[in-house]
Structures are given as structure tokens and as C-alpha cells.
Amino acid sequence: MTVHVDLLTARQLAASSVATISLLAPGSRYSLRVGETDRDALSQALDLALPEKIGECSRRHNTEILCLGPDEWIVLSPESDAGTIAQACAAVYDAAPHSLTDISDREVTVLIEGPKAAELMTLGCPRDLEKLPNGQGRRTVFDGVSVILWRDGPQRFRLDVWRSFASHVISLLATGCGELALE
């Protein structure tokens, strides 16, 4: 059965004494792939260093860059900044060849926050979350779905989920949110 969930309107999806689950407003997402030799040129073009270690994140104003792989980054920003990022990268393309792909429509972001948010995440995430420092993010798996997990604080997480898997992940989180509150 296909459950249609409105993924465009930012709102609270579920809440209990354990955690609050909300959908964030759409933003701009770019996937950036660039080789080691041209990385610094892209850092200068974006005026924000591309982190070199997988999982590390650099931030300026509302722009966040997370390192996902040895040559792969994701760039998040408000929709209003999307054009600036694309232009800045296009300007250095001849000198520093790279791939910048707009994946804004591919993913949605769910925010999980509350006194037992970390426990709620263990419902689908096999990682040891104690080893994920605050302010960092990782691409990982959540109940079989590839997601990007951001840890903004000890009990505050964001999940970037592919749009087609979002209804499954959201319903799992909402169920867990209710069930954990019963314990």
C-alpha cells in the first residue's frame, strides 16, 4: 500500500515524552565530487573549507559541508543561496574540474529531538552513536535505508532520507516515539 505523506510542508510529525519528530522545510542540497588536487580550489570558490576527514562538517552562516567519502561532499544551504553556490563552482570549473549535482529534490530532512532521542535512533541505526561526536554527520543505514545522520547535539539528530523512503522512515520513528514513551 502506498501511503502518501506531504513532504513539502515543515511541521511536527509526532511527539511524546521521549522525543519530538518534525519535518524540516525544503532546502538546497548539492552533491560535490572533486579529486584531491582540486579540492583547495573548490574550498576557495565556496569560501568554506571542504573537510578532509570523512564525517567532519564545516559551517558558515547557513551553509554546511559534510565529507561523505574520500572525494565526496554534500553541501546544504537555504534555497535562496543555491544559485550562488552553483555560480561559484561553475566559475572555477575550467581550472578545477569537479561534479556538482543538484539533489535538492532527492531527500527530505527529519529532525529528532528530545530527552531520549539517541535511544529512539537505535531503533533503526546499527551504529554505536556514542562514537558519533556532536557537530558531525555520517552516511549510514537506518532500517535498511541509506541515510545521512547528523548529530547536532547529545539528543538532537537530523536524518536526510531519500524522498521515496521517507514515509517508511517517518512511520517507524513515529511508532518508536509512541512506544518508548510507554516504558
Added chain:
Amino acid sequence: MLLIHCPYCDETLPEAEFAYAGEAHIVRPDNPADVSDEEWRDFLFIRNNLKGPHYERWRHIHGCGRFFNAVRNTVTDRFLTTYRAGERRPDPESLPEDGQ
């Protein structure tokens, strides 16, 4: 669940993030048109199916996305080492007896 060390992420992570990708260090003939049917069959299908330390490929598919190589003891199911794709096959003598 197995815990696997990804040589690119430099973290030991649950098996659920990884996908198995068959035996490692199998060289594709430079020009497949030059090899005999038997050689091509061996390249495609014939594997060692070892008992003991097995050199195999894994992919960190729900992570950095990279393929890497691992040595796993197929009897104890313990990983002896993992190393980046393209690196030389570690000498069996240098591997630990059991586990990393």
C-alpha cells in the same frame, strides 16, 4: 553481527553498512578477445572457495561508498585485516592469528 573496519572511514562499523563483493585480486584479462573460452570461464566463474584466510572484496555501500579488500577467516568468520583497494595483498605470515 560482524564488525568491519573500513580503511577509508578508519572506523569499525556494523556489517549492515557493508556489502560483500566476492573474491579479491582476480585480474581481468587485458584483452578478453585474446583469451580462450576456458580462461574466460575461469575468470568469470571459477573461485577458490577457501577454508581459512580468504582475500575478499567488500563495499562500504551505506557509508563512503568505497570498495576495499579484507582478509576473513572463513572458519571463524573473523576479519584478520582490511586494506584499501589497489594496495598489495598482505603477506599471510604478517596476519594476526585471530581477529584484528
